Amino acid sequence: AQSVTQPDIHITVSEGASLELRCNYSYGATPYLFWYVQSPGQGLQLLLKYFSGDTLVQGIKGFEAEFKRSQSSFNLRKPSVHWSDAAEYFCAVGPFAGGTSYGKLTFGQGTILTVHP
Amino acid sequence: SQTIHQWPATLVQPVGSPLSLECTVEGTSNPNLYWYRQAAGRGLQLLFYSVGIGQISSEVPQNLSASRPQDRQFILSSKKLLLSDSGFYLCAWSRRGGGELFFGEGSRLTVL
Secondary structure (H helix, E strand, O other): OOEEEOOOOEEEEEOOOOEEEOOEEEOOOOEEEEEEEEOOOOOEEEEEEEOOOOOEEEOHHHOEEEEEHHHOEEEEEEOOOOHHHOEEEEEEEEEOOOHHHOOOOEEOOOEEEEEEO | OOEEEEEOOEEEEOOOOOEEEEEEEEOOOOOEEEEEEEOOOOOEEEEEEEEEOOEEEEOOOOOOEEEEEEOOEEEEEEOOOOHHHOEEEEEEEEOOOOOOOEEOOOEEEEEO
16 A cells, blocks of 8 residues: 655744755555645645656745655755745655546645744 | 635534535546545545546545536535544545646534
């Protein structure tokens, strides 16, 4: 069965500092990997996705993530955090190919990011 | 462009009452549709998904049901709510050939 682990429940950083959110996954086939962001009381917004090609992917809002197959990781990074980045971040994994399996994503528990001024 | 609407945004219901949450997608055809539930500190749990009108798959046995009466409409229902049904419910859609989900704004359900 597929699973996603986000080891850090809560991370606090200062504005302007760099950020790395960790994500480890377990998946038996070629994974389709995602990072989503959620502001309180809102839906989830896609930050970036990876399914093939360059293992460093760029997303919106200045975020990037690196896929490391050997470590089963897909960590999210940002070089300089802004106060508006405070939110909850979810890593997700799903099947890359296969008819009705599309969109059946498995999500991690989420990491809450607090940004100090 | 595609949009997804979900309502109501907030709902407070007594135990044993019925439930109906609605979701519609605009700007696309034949989407896959999904209902997820989000409980505090527990990530997102897939409840139902649908690949077409009248085609519903349940992921977790529970007190809820889903229906898809039209191509771009997805409804989450319950005949009698339980306290454990409280949570944040998210509707989402995906293209048939693509993997990412596009989420609605969510519906906060509190069962008292």
